[in-house]
Amino acid sequence: MTVVALFGAGGKMGVRLGKNLVKTDFDVRHVEVSDAGRERLKAEIGADAVDADSAIKGADVVILAVPDTVIGKVTENLVPKLAPGTMVVILDAAAPHAGFLPERADITYFISHPCHPVIFNYGKTEAELNDHFGGIAAPQGVVNALMQGPEEHYALGDRIARAIYAPVNNTYRCTVEQLAYLEPGLSETVCASLLVVMREAMDEVVKTGVSRECARDFLLGHMNILAAVIFEEIEGVFSDACNKAIEFGVPVLMRDDWKRVFERDEILDSVKRIT
Numbered sequence: 001m002t003v004v005a006l007f008g009a010g011g012k013m014g015v016r017l018g019k020n021l022v023k024t025d026f027d028v029r030h031v032e033v034s035d036a037g038r039e040r041l042k043a044e045i046g047a048d049a050v051d052a053d054s055a056i057k058g059a060d061v062v063i064l065a066v067p068d069t070v071i072g073k074v075t076e077n078l079v080p081k082l083a084p085g086t087m088v089v090i091l092d093a094a095a096p097h098a099g100f101l102p103e104r105a106d107i108t109y110f111i112s113h114p115c116h117p118v119i120f121n122y123g124k125t126e127a128e129l130n131d132h133f134g135g136i137a138a139p140q141g142v143v144n145a146l147m148q149g150p151e152e153h154y155a156l157g158d159r160i161a162r163a164i165y166a167p168v169n170n171t172y173r174c175t176v177e178q179l180a181y182l183e184p185g186l187s188e189t190v191c192a193s194l195l196v197v198m199r200e201a202m203d204e205v206v207k208t209g210v211s212r213e214c215a216r217d218f219l220l221g222h223m224n225i226l227a228a229v230i231f232e233e234i235e236g237v238f239s240d241a242c243n244k245a246i247e248f249g250v251p252v253l254m255r256d257d258w259k260r261v262f263e264r265d266e267i268l269d270s271v272k273r274i275t
Helices: 012-021 037-042 052-056 067-080 094-098 126-130 153-164 176-208 211-228 240-253 256-264 264-274
Strands: 003-009 029-033 061-064 086-090 107-115 140-148 166-172
Touching: 003 012, 003 052, 012 029, 012 153, 029 052, 052 067, 052 176, 061 067, 061 153, 067 086, 067 094, 086 153, 094 264, 107 153, 107 176, 126 256, 140 153, 153 166, 153 176, 176 211, 176 256, 176 264, 256 264
Parallel strands: 003 029, 003 061, 061 086, 086 107, 140 166
Antiparallel strands: 107 140
16 A cells, blocks of 8 residues: 655645545645644644654655645755655745755655636536636646656646546646746746736726626636637637737737747746845
8 A cells, every 4th residue: 555645735735635535545644734724624624743753754755734834844854854766746846946945866746736727618517617726626637757766756646636626637747847837827827926916907897887796707708718719619610809809908918028938048037036
């Protein structure tokens, strides 16, 4: 039986992962230092926390469900205690790409991050339709990177990823640097920023006297059909009027050099700011 030590088990992400891990045949040991987290762990999963040294003794996999800002501190204390061949699973590429993981050649570093359910979620059940984050009912993709370690460890890491983020429809393999281009580059620097701008634009329309409900329905409905065409979910073309609006809008809204956010140095600076 594969032994898994879950650190941060009583946190928001840790509980999410823990609820899925209890459905597997992994032998899971939960590590949580805060009293509130221990209470949450017991209430939501029915598990008791153990100390870190007990958890890692004989563990095959250590999952770090802790914030990016403390990954460096946690691994600095933890990694020297791990047995050779242990796999350390990190849930985001920021800290690994920024160089915050201790150097140790005889362990495996594996990064796994969820795609989250796509907006074209045609789930049949209410649970699927309302699972926006993933890991509950709606299938999602997962991106994995074997940062270091033997090639045969990728299969174990992929099995862990499919378990903690279940239900999973696809897993994608990339490098740690490529994962950093996906997040924070694509998902946060670009997508989240533009969505904040869209929300601010909606608020501007509300100021003209349009009701919030009307503006929200109008915007989200248009996001659905426009995105379906742009991302080739369906076949379709925009009207001449829409194309003219795009031709005017992009240069007004976007700087000419906006794609510099994907330059290698900027991606590295971004993950350093996060961590």
